Amino acid sequence: MEGSNGSRRLARGFRALTRCATLVACALVTASCGSGDGFSSGGSSGGPLAPTFSSIQANVFTPICVTCHSGASAPHGLRLDGGNSYALLVGVPSDEEPSVLRVKPNDPNSSYLVQKIEGTAASGERMPAGMPALPQTVIDTIREWITNGATNDTQTSSAPIRVSSMSPLPGSIVTALPASITVAFDREVNATTVDATTFRLERSGADAVFGNGNDVAITPASVTVPAANTHSAVMSLAGVGSANDTYRVTLSGSGAAKILDLSGSALDGEYGGTFPSGNGTAGGDFVATFTVGTVQATLQSIQDNVFTPICSSCHAGVGTVLPGSMNLSNATASRAALVSVASVEQPGVQRVAPSNSAGSYVVQKLQGDPGISGSRMPFGGQPLDQPTINAIRQWIDAGAP
Amino acid sequence: MTRMLEPRISPLVSTLLLLGALAGLLAGGRAAAEPYLAVEAGLKCAQCHVNPTGGGKRTAFGELYARNQISAQAMSLDPSSKPWTGDVAKWFATGADIRGGYDSVTVPHQSSESDFALTRATAYLDFIALPNLLQVYVDQKVAPDNVENREAYVLLTPHNGRYVVKAGQMFLPYGLRLQDDDAFVRQTSGVSFRTPDDGIELGLELPKWSAQMAVTKGAADNGSDDRVSLSAVYVRPRWRVGASYNKNPDPLGDREMEAVFAGWKTGPIAWLAELDFITDQAPTGPGNSIYASLIEGDWRIHKGHNLKVTYEFQNPLSHQAEDEQERYSAIWEYSPIQFVQSRVGIRRYNGIPSFPASNRNEWFAELHVYF
Numbered sequence: 052m053e054g055s056n057g058s059r060r061l062a063r064g065f066r067a068l069t070r071c072a073t074l075v076a077c078a079l080v081t082a083s084c085g086s087g088d089g090f091s092s093g094g095s096s097g098g099p100l101a102p103t104f105s106s107i108q109a110n111v112f113t114p115i116c117v118t119c120h121s122g123a124s125a126p127h128g129l130r131l132d133g134g135n136s137y138a139l140l141v142g143v144p145s146d147e148e149p150s151v152l153r154v155k156p157n158d159p160n161s162s163y164l165v166q167k168i169e170g171t172a173a174s175g176e177r178m179p180a181g182m183p184a185l186p187q188t189v190i191d192t193i194r195e196w197i198t199n200g201a202t203n204d205t206q207t208s209s210a211p212i213r214v215s216s217m218s219p220l221p222g223s224i225v226t227a228l229p230a231s232i233t234v235a236f237d238r239e240v241n242a243t244t245v246d247a248t249t250f251r252l253e254r255s256g257a258d259a260v261f262g263n264g265n266d267v268a269i270t271p272a273s274v275t276v277p278a279a280n281t282h283s284a285v286m287s288l289a290g291v292g293s294a295n296d297t298y299r300v301t302l303s304g305s306g307a308a309k310i311l312d313l314s315g316s317a318l319d320g321e322y323g324g325t326f327p328s329g330n331g332t333a334g335g336d337f338v339a340t341f342t343v344g345t346v347q348a349t350l351q352s353i354q355d356n357v358f359t360p361i362c363s364s365c366h367a368g369v370g371t372v373l374p375g376s377m378n379l380s381n382a383t384a385s386r387a388a389l390v391s392v393a394s395v396e397q398p399g400v401q402r403v404a405p406s407n408s409a410g411s412y413v414v415q416k417l418q419g420d421p422g423i424s425g426s427r428m429p430f431g432g433q434p435l436d437q438p439t440i441n442a443i444r445q446w447i448d449a450g451a452p
Numbered sequence: 453m454t455r456m457l458e459p460r461i462s463p464l465v466s467t468l469l470l471l472g473a474l475a476g477l478l479a480g481g482r483a484a485a486e487p488y489l490a491v492e493a494g495l496k497c498a499q500c501h502v503n504p505t506g507g508g509k510r511t512a513f514g515e516l517y518a519r520n521q522i523s524a525q526a527m528s529l530d531p532s533s534k535p536w537t538g539d540v541a542k543w544f545a546t547g548a549d550i551r552g553g554y555d556s557v558t559v560p561h562q563s564s565e566s567d568f569a570l571t572r573a574t575a576y577l578d579f580i581a582l583p584n585l586l587q588v589y590v591d592q593k594v595a596p597d598n599v600e601n602r603e604a605y606v607l608l609t610p611h612n613g614r615y616v617v618k619a620g621q622m623f624l625p626y627g628l629r630l631q632d633d634d635a636f637v638r639q640t641s642g643v644s645f646r647t648p649d650d651g652i653e654l655g656l657e658l659p660k661w662s663a664q665m666a667v668t669k670g671a672a673d674n675g676s677d678d679r680v681s682l683s684a685v686y687v688r689p690r691w692r693v694g695a696s697y698n699k700n701p702d703p704l705g706d707r708e709m710e711a712v713f714a715g716w717k718t719g720p721i722a723w724l725a726e727l728d729f730i731t732d733q734a735p736t737g738p739g740n741s742i743y744a745s746l747i748e749g750d751w752r753i754h755k756g757h758n759l760k761v762t763y764e765f766q767n768p769l770s771h772q773a774e775d776e777q778e779r780y781s782a783i784w785e786y787s788p789i790q791f792v793q794s795r796v797g798i799r800r801y802n803g804i805p806s807f808p809a810s811n812r813n814e815w816f817a818e819l820h821v822y823f
Contacts (some may be wrong), residue, residue, distance in 0.1 A: 114775070116809045121740065122732035123670065123679075123702035124642030124709075134734055135704055174598060180646070181634035183557045183565060183809055305687050423596045 060207050083084050089352070102186075102195035105136060105205045111189060115179050116120035127148045129343055137203045140164060141282065142216035142235030147174040149434060152216065156201040156235070156280045159194040168193070170191075173421075199278045203238050205366075211319035211333035212235045212312035214302060221300075222324075222433045226442070227344050232300060233287040236318075241311040241399050245284045249303040249310050250274045252286060254296040255405035261299055269298075284310075302337035309334075348445035350452070354382040357439060361429050374430070376385035389413060390451050396424035405451040408444035417443065469635060473488050487628045488750040491715035491721040493517065494689035499628070500576050502545075504616050504628040504655055505683075506647065508591045508603065509547040509576030512537035515823075519790035522804070524756025527789045536790065537577075537823060547576040553795075554816035560808045570596050571818065585609060602648055616655030616664075621648045623656075625664035625683035626696045626746050627711040628746075629728050636744040636766040636779060637726045641709055643698070649679065660687055677701040691716040705733040724748040741770035758785040760797075777803035777810055793820040 071383040100110045112120075112131040120131040127146035129139055140154045145163040152162060159165045163172060168185050170177035177184060216235040219225050232252065247270070256265030272287040284302075303309045303316030313315055320337030321328030321414055328337050344356040358366075358379040366388075368378025390402040394412040404410045412423070417440050419427030427434060446452075467737035487506065489611040490497055497506030502515030506595065515537045520526050526535075538545040556566035573595040579588040592605035605620025623629070626643040633644040651668030663684035679701070685694030691714070698709040713726040730742040744766035751759045764779040783797030795818040803810025 110536075110807075113769070113772070114804050114810065118639050119642060121706035121742075121768070122642070122730065123700035123705065124647070124698075126642065126647060130704060130731075131612075132740070176597070181639075183812065185557055186562070 058349045067229050072334065072447050083408075097202075100192050102192050104196065104201070104203045106137060107193055107196055108133050108205070111185070112191070115182065115185075119180065133205070137205070138213060138215055138237040141203070141237065143326055144216070144220075148172065154197055154201050156282065157198060159197040162197050162229075165190070165194060165197065185412050188221065193339060195246075200282070200284060209330060211316050211331075212240060212310070213319050213327040213329040214322065215328075215338045217300065217339055219341045219436070220370040220433060221322070221341060223341050225341060225343055226297070226345050226439060227290060228288055232284055234300075234302060235280075235283045235451075236312075237282070238286065238312055239281045240276055241313055241315075242281065244309065245274060245276050246308075247274050247307045250284055250286055251301045251303075252298060252303075254290075254294065254298045257294075257296050261297075263369060265361055266298075271408045291345055293345075297340055297342050299338065304333070304335045304337060344439075346439045346442040348442045348449065350382050350386060350446060353443055354385055355444060357443070358385050365430065367383050397422075403447055403451050406448060408447040414440065414444055414447065472809040485585075486631050486750075487715060487721045488748065489522070491717060491724065492523070492750070492752065494717075496657070496685075498613070498657055498662065502576070502589055502593075502607070502612075503603070503623075504609075504657060504662070505623070505625045505653075506576075507623060507631075508580055509545070509589070510538060510822075512539060513547075514675075515547075515790070518787075518822075519754070522756070523787045524754075525789055526543065538823070542583075543580045545580070546576075549574050550819075550821045551818055552814060555814060555816035556813055557814050559812045562808065563676075572596070574602065584612065588749065589659050602645065612675055613657055616653070616657060616708055618653040618655070618666075619651075621650050622653060622666070622668075623648050624666055624668065624681045624698070625653065626681055626698050626709070627683070627728065628713050628715075628724060630746075635746055635762075636764040636777070637711070637728050637746045640699070640730060640742050640744040640766055640768065641711070643681075652691070653681075661685070662687060670702065677747055685713075696745050705739060709733050720752045722750045722752070724750075725785050738771065743767055756787050758787075759783070760785060775804055777801065791821060794818065795820065 053087050058416050072096060088294065092267065101107055113133060116131040120129050122130065124302050125131070129146070130136065131139075141156065143153050143212065145151045145153050148163060151166070154164050155161045165232065166172035167175070167178040168190055170385065179185070196204050201385045214234055216232045217236045219229055234250075241358060251322050252269040253261070254267045256263075258265065262332055269288070269291055271291065272289040274284065274285050302320055304320035310320075317333040318337065319333050319335060321330045321335040321336050322339055329335065346352050346356040359381070363380040365374040366377045366379040367375055368380055368384060368388075369375040377396075379388060390405065392402050394400050397412060398410040400410065402412045402416070408414050413428075415423050416425075416428045417435055419434065429435070474678070478684055487497070489500070490506070496504075498504035500510055500517055501507060502509045502759075504510055513636075516535060519535055538547045541544055550569040550570075552568075554566065554568050556564055558564045570662065572593060574591060574593050577590040577592070585608065587607040587609075589603065589605055589607050590601070593600040593602055601621060603620070603622050603679075605618045605622050608617040609615070610617075623645060624643050626641060627637055630638055631645075632638065633646055646712040649666075649668035649670065651666055653664055653666035655662070655664040661684065664682070666681040668679045668681070679699065680700045681695065681696070683696040685692055693714045694712070696709070696711040696713070697776045698707075698736045700707040700709075707730065709730045711726060711730065713724070715722065715724050717723070725747045726745065728742075728744045730744075730794050732740045732742070734740075744764070746762060746764045748760065748762040751761075760780070760781070760783040762781040764781075778801070780800045780802070781797060783791060783795055785795050787793045795816075797816055797818075799814040799816075801810055801812050801814075813822065
């Protein structure tokens with residue numbers, strides 16, 4: 052009993068000292084440390100957990116995740132406070148695994164959030180870090196919210212609607228014009244304002260320059276807001292011929308015809324390379340480009356579509372160290388630099404091992420495989436789309452002729 | 453604050469605290485990057501770690517300090533050779549930390565969960581290009597799961613280490629570099645062994661001062677301005693005091709953090725304290741203020757044995773009432789020899805009443821192998 056009392060006194064001493072310090076500092080620095088309603092004895096501010104965004108925010112994100120995932124230091128830039136979480140989750144590629152969306156509406160299995168809280172994600176530790184795993188009932192509720200479309204029931208008219216993702220990714224290279232272009236918004240969009248006037252596609256006329264008189268407007272088969280996911284808009288390109296070119300997607304947030312949310316707030320569309328779009332003020336067009344380049348499973352095609360336009364700016368055959376020492380500026384040089392040549396970063400692996408694409412370091416680097424040294428290629432740019440990587444693999448598996 | 457948290461140390465917790473102390477007295481520590489060791493020794497972090505701001509690979513002095521001053525026995529595996537210092541060749545040194553063990557978590561109204569797991573294995577590589585001037589340092593997590601680069605930088609230490617320049621991926625200088633990434637002051641600041649950053653750090657190592665300034669790209673690679681971290685500590689043999697500042701610009705709202713921290717000795721006990729204030733701006737509407745604190749006492753009961761007791765407090769959301777959280781820990785660390793440390797501990801969380809997991813109890817047993 053004496054020891055127990057002593058340890059109690061010790062603990063009380065710690066607590067008293069720290070509390071004293073924190074209270075003094077709190078008085079100096081913050082005039083108020085909280086007011087209004089919140090976590091009451093009767094339950095959290097969101098009530099019992101339900102498959103809605105507001106409930107998940109109040110019962111999971113705010114009390115558990117925000118401790119680390121808040122402010123400008125939030126891991127991987129993922130803020131999960133109430134003001135930012137939806138825009139940074141729904142339709143946004145994961146920072147750890149960019150090919151996976153953090154929340155993919157209607158598809159919990161393909162949502163990185165679910166993979167992280169279930170411990171099945173390819174990268175990093177299970178969330179919440181340093182805490183017990185979430186009960187399965189909680190995970191199931193989050194799954195149900197995503198299955199139901201991952202809608203946002205907390206939107207107010209004060210914040211403008213923003214674009215949270217686009218497929219194909221802005222800046223990406225695809226081998227053929229996709230069957231459709233899908234954009235996701237961070238809240239429900241007014242479907243009547245989304246049509247071929249406010250959601251447009253054009254291509255550059257093969258010069259990658261827009262506005263010089265040779266642009267080609269694309270007439271889509273349809274532009275719709277799917278009833279299953281009213282946070283998105285889909286442009287169907289059925290029947291539209293594919294041409295190798297740079298394509299530009301425009302969503303109108305200004306002008307006479309513009310995209311609105313349900314409260315009449317205009318799209319906050321300015322896009323600077325990261326999602327969500329916008330500058331915090333309603334109005335402004337969303338403009339993003341992607342490229343169609345038909346990569347064949349031949350070295351010359353890969354050279355023309357990948358090595359020359361993307362890689363050779365760094366891998367130019369200059370100097371004695373990487374990246375300059377690896378010359379990918381033309382097909383002859385690329386063959387000499389790649390085929391059956393040992394990697395510098397991992398000398399036990401050939402850059403291109405003929406007939407063995409999985410064991411070729413160039414493929415591992417392009418895919419960002421876990422075992423690679425250094426960064427995924429292209430360095431600092433968007434990863435190649437899978438069809439392009441597949442074309443390179445096919446060329447290697449054919450013996451790298 | 454509208455509610456003062458009630459003291460919740462139960463008889464069970466108190467008994468375990470006592471048992472930990474008694475066990476230490478009956479038997480007769482070594483940890484990784486633990487600031488209390490620096491306070492205990494009256495030295496700066498750079499004395500025992502390659503990284504001047506602490507953590508990661510130990511210097512030859514750090515290895516010998518662990519062997520001779522902290523471990524119960526200064527044992528050599530091969531008495532005919534000199535003790536292990538990490539030096540493999542004149543130009544290369546290495547080291548590692550491997551942690552694993554058992555933990556049990558009890559959440560109110562739920563059944564207990566327990567697990568054996570490898571917590572973390574990290575390997576350190578130190579290439580000495582020019583002795584006492586130029587090194588290339590790599591800190592790599594190798595398990596569990598995928599390999600992960602934690603730190604990799606060029607380290608330049610001109611004027612016999614008076615100036616320090618780091619360039620590459622690194623942990624940021626901010627507050628006390630505690631080994632426990634789940635400590636509130638580490639979680640809330642977002643500066644921990646989980647969150648390295650890319651950039652450059654300039655340091656100044658004077659006899660009584662250690663100061664750093666780092667400019668890094670920040671957690672969100674979104675084109676925002678660079679993140680700036682400043683930290684300085686004044687070190688005396690029996691006490692030290694320091695302060696840190698961090699500014700992290702971001703289009704979604706800047707973050708500013710300030711911390712004051714200290715360490716001092718009273719007899720066999722080394723004390724640590726840190727207080728953090730964090731302000732998150734928001735593009736529209738009110739921002740958020742966070743504060744977190746820690747006080748820790750490390751009682752060197754006997755050579756090879758340390759009893760660590762901590763109390764932590766945090767208020768994560770200034771606009772949310774009654775979300776304050778407390779964390780109590782009592783950990784007994786036993787280091788029989790230079791390369792091995794065992795830890796047995798209990799933790800109690802006291803948090804949001806309606807959120808059971810924030811009121812959980814944990815106990816754990818960990819084996820830490822290092823060299």
